[in-house]
Amino acid sequence: MRSCTRSGCQEKAHISLAFQYATSVIWIDHLHDQRESHIYELCSKHWQRFAAPTGWNLDDRRRADVLPFVHRLAG
Numbered sequence: 693m694r695s696c697t698r699s700g701c702q703e704k705a706h707i708s709l710a711f712q713y714a715t716s717v718i719w720i721d722h723l724h725d726q727r728e729s730h731i732y733e734l735c736s737k738h739w740q741r742f743a744a745p746t747g748w749n750l751d752d753r754r755r756a757d758v759l760p761f762v763h764r765l766a767g
């Protein structure tokens with residue numbers, strides 16, 4: 693089982709965030725097969741509380757289950 697990247701959190705991760713520093717874009721995606729150092733994996737609780745840092749844009753790369761508030765944050 694993959695656990696949330698947040699320190700002290702034991703919840704199961706269900707989303708991955710990849711920070712693209714060159715373009716200041718955060719890719720939101722399903723969990724990847726391999727955990728990589730620059731990819732954050734969050735549980736549902738921390739994902740719901742996640743907000744992009746100032747100056748960053750969110751790019752949801754999942755096809756189907758898009759969360760409404762992602763668009764609000766990205767806009």
Ligand SMILES: [Zn+2]
Nearest residue numbers: 696701735738
């Ligand atoms: Zn968590």
